[in-house]
Amino acid sequence: PHMTVYDNMAFGLKMQKIAKEVIDERVNWAAQILGLREYLKRKPGALSGGQRQRVALGRAIVREAGVFLMDEPLSNLDAKLRVQMRAEISKLHQKLNTTMIYVTHDQTEAMTMATRIVIMKDGIVQQVGAPKTVYNQPANMFVAGFIGSPAMxxxxxxxxxxxxxxxxxxxxxxxxxxxxxxxxxxxxxxxxxxxxxxxxxxxxxxxxxxxxxxxxxxxxxxxxxxxxxxxxxxxxxxxxxxxxxxxxxxxxxxxxxxxxxxxxxxx
CATH class of the missing domain: 2.40.50.140 (Nucleic acid-binding proteins)
Known part of the structure; x- marks a missing residue:
């Protein structure tokens, strides 16, 4: 919280002792994608909840990872901001063209954002498929009752x-x-x-x-x-x-x- 947006996004790269020019290039590239260029000198306390969430995404993006794991990243946001961030993460996925594993208990997030959904119960996979397939052809009552609002x-x-x-x-x-x-x-x-x-x-x-x-x-x-x-x-x-x-x-x-x-x- 005491660091600027720029320093937050650059932190992981600095720990890896990446060259300063490379860090600067990656941070500015990620900030451009996430719409954070004008906030790079601000600290998290001066940002909205959605902007802070984008900073967290930026810290991951600058590492140029092949796979991103997101564990309920929107759970602490209000309803309006969750809708906005769903769209932003989906657009980010299209731009980066990388694999994103997104963990959520919110079936709306799963249906609107995923290309494939893995539905689990008590650590056991119940069904794997595209959102439309899971919705129209649920494998069992658990899947049928979980996907869809109001429920089946x-x-x-x-x-x-x-x-x-x-x-x-x-x-x-x-x-x-x-x-x-x-x-x-x-x-x-x-x-x-x-x-x-x-x-x-x-x-x-x-x-x-x-x-x-x-x-x-x-x-x-x-x-x-x-x-x-x-x-x-x-x-x-x-x-x-x-x-x-x-x-x-x-x-x-x-x-x-x-x-x-x-x-x-x-x-």
Whole structure:
């Protein structure tokens, strides 16, 4: 904290006894990339949280490493600054074209910044894949529940014929998904159906319509997040803001069963 931005960024190179001209060149290069040129003579106390975070990145960049390891670098920043720094780190990754291993518990950071995500639980890898793959084809319930906000809805039931059945629900399963379930030997066994809030629609279709009661309606601006009760099940629904929704209101919702996922209830 007692050193200037320049000295902070140059510190590691000085410890390696790198030539002063080389240090000056690397620090100015990194400062240019990070938008810190005009702050090089300032001390950290005179910088914003985002600027201090960029100084920390600069200390790593000047070393010209082939791999960067970032351990929750944005965890202490406020929400607005986290969004800004996510974009800045992504742009930095494109400019440097180096490998960045980024550790985070924030699934939004993982989804927006990564080219590949490794999802771990208790030190064990659950799934590795591109963000879109992990989102659309989760390997298990842990991954499905972790990736996505609001989280995926889970309903326990069984398969009876071409229907997913609980004590209060009966939903028709598309043929291609039913064929996979048959191959897996999942018929007449306890099973968990997962469906994301954006795949439950507040409108009526020819089938898979269910009556729901809204317990909480959250308007986020562009959409509503509806917390509903459906036949004893608590389900979250995302709906456009064209219509108004209110707590206590009864609505009809439609399950897009082409987007549902099925998981073994025992594993």
């Amino acid at each position: 809805n889970f309903i326990r039931g069984t398969i009876d014929g071409d229907k997913f059945v609980t004590e209060t629900l009966k939903l028709t399963i598309p043929e291609e998904k039913l064929a996979v379930l048959k191959t897996q030997g999942s018929l007449h066994k306890p099973i968990v159906m997962g469906i994301r809030p954006e795949d439950i629609h507040p409108d009526a279709q020819e089938e898979n319509n269910i009556s729901a009661k809204i317990s909480v309606a959250e308007l986020t601006g562009a959409e509503f997040v509806l917390y509903t009760t459906v036949g004893g099940h608590e389900l979250v629904v995302r709906a456009g803001a064209l219509n108004d929704y209110h707590a206590g209101e009864n609505i009809t919702i439609h399950f897009d069963m082409t987007k549902c996922h099925f998981f073994d209830a025992e594993t």
